C-alpha cells in the first residue's frame with residue numbers, strides 16, 4: 001500500500017501548474033531511453049476495457065520529419081486564412097509548433113480494430129478508444145514535465161497526409177503529433193495567454209450542478 005502525503009500533493013499540484021505546451025526547444029538531445037520511458041509511463045493510463053489502443057511512432061527519418069513540417073506549414077497558412085483583421089494579425093505572430101527544433105518527434109495513433117479488451121465499454125461509445133489514447137498523452141505530458149522534459153502537441157496537420165507520410169495500417173487513427181525535448185524556458189502561464197490570444201478561466205465557469 002502506497003500513501004501520498006500533503007507535501008506530495010502540493011508538489012503534484014505544482015506539476016499540473018507548471019506543465020506547459022512547449023514550442024521552443026533547446027537543441028540538446030534527450031538521453032537514451034527517455035522517450036521509451038515516457039511511453040512506458042503513458043501505458044499505465046486507463047483505457048476502455050483495458051484495450052490499450054495507443055500506438056506510438058517515433059519519427060526519426062529526416063525525410064518523413066521534413067514532410068510533416070511541410071504539412072504543418074501548409075495547414076497553418078490555411079488556418080491563418082480563416083481569420084481576419086486584428087485576430088489574423090495576432091495569429092500570424094503565434095509560434096504553434098516546435099517541429100523544426102524538437103529533438104524528438106512522436107506520432108500517436110488509436111488502433112480501432114484490435115481485439116484487446118474484447119470490445120468492453122465501446123459498443124455504444126466507440127469514440128472511447130480515442131479518449132483512452134488522449135488520457136495516455138496527458139499522463140505522458142505530466143511525466144515528461146516531472147523530468148524537466150517539454151512536450152508540445154501539434155494538431156495543425158492533415159491527418160490523411162500524416163498517415164501517408166508514416167505509412168501505417170489503415171485501422172490506426174491519427175490522434176496527435178508531439179514535439180519532445182528540453183524547453184528553452186519554464187513558465188507557469190500558457191504561451192497563448194502570454195500572447196494575449198486566450199486566457200485560462202476559473203473552473204467555476206465550466207461547472208454546474210443538476
Ligand SMILES: Cc1cc2c(cc1C)N(C[C@H](O)[C@H](O)[C@H](O)COP(=O)(O)O)c1[nH]c(=O)[nH]c(=O)c1N2
Pocket residue numbers: 019020021022023095096097153154155156189190191192
Ligand atoms: C488536442 C490539443 C491540440 C493542440 C494543443 C493542445 C491540445 C490538448 N495545443 C496546446 C494548447 O494550445 C495548450 O495546451 C493551451 O494553450 C494551454 O497551454 P498549456 O498547455 O497549459 O501550456 C497546441 N498548441 C500549439 O501550439 N499548436 C497546436 O497545434 C496545438 N494543438
